[in-house]
Amino acid sequence: MTQTFAHAVWIAGLIAWFAIRWPHQRRSRRIAVVSDGRSLGDRIVLVAAGVGLALIPVIYMATGFPAAADYTFRPWMGWIGTALLVLCLVMFHVSHRQLGKNWSVTLEIRERHQLVTDGLYRYVRHPMYSSFWLWAIAQAFLIPNFAAGFAGLVGVGLLYFYRVGREEELMRRTFGADYDKYAARTGRVIPRVF
Template sequence: MPDHYRYLILGLWAAWLIYWSVSALNVKTTRRRESLLSRAGHGVPLLIAAWLLVTPRLSGGMLGARFMPAGPAGSLAGTGLVLLGLLFTVWARVHLGRNWSGIVTLKQDHELIRSGPYRWVRHPIYTGLLLAFIGSAIALGQWRGGLAVLLVFAALWRKLRLEERWMIETFGAAYTSYRNEVAALIPFVL
């Protein structure tokens, strides 16, 4: 991937991290939170996936091999997907408002949000993150990017399942109905 695309993608992720950190300062009080061990169960794979994508080079082996030819088409398409994915997470974050948390939690007066991107997927932040990681992998064009996407999917799916259990416990039939009407990650599919 040409350096200007690499820097652009890193800049998009950095801007997203800054927004995410600042917006985390204005959330409701936590009533229940997942354990540190549980958080590590999805946090560690996400960190490994990020490392796979940002490490400058992996010498030799299949992970450093290309799954698509180097060139501007893959870099441009990947950068576009990163941008779309991160914007989708921001849209979802705005609709969650003060109910948001980076870890699985229940907030005081937690609300079931069904507006904005939550009309199409129950976990649009995870959908956007997957899309952004897929874009990063496409722009990189190496098999390590594919491995990173698989790790992200597995980590987010694990986190999603815990979150779903807590939502059912909290919202009961209202969440079960929502779950039957709206896909988890991919509209009309998953």
């Protein structure tokens, strides 16, 4: 695999990510919000994740800036990055489908919101965040630049560490003991090994 092909894989992954998200985002706008936990901090970390996972890599691929942060690309890096990106997109798609009408991009509880505990959610509470981590790691393999390649890890890290606790608190307030029991038997982003 060449570096050019690895960049093409990353671009195709970004397009696929938007194609997966779009119909769910459109549908979620039509469902009434019962509880809204959005904040300025929430918006800031969403933007940070977008900058790290999309904007900085696109700027790098379009301009080569900052070339001083480049590292040597090896074909095996491209294959690992491709495999991780495919796994990311599968998890991203499946987690959206399994959440169905319960999904929203921000911290919101929708009308007739249900606690989803089957499918991927049987093993981890946040498989969508798992997919984001996979995307960020894939990006570091596919884009051999310390700034652009690792920007995704920084963006996802900010999003994850700011929001996951808030999301879980919102779920606890909404579902009470049912959520506590569910959380006790699942991992956050990596399945628990018993």
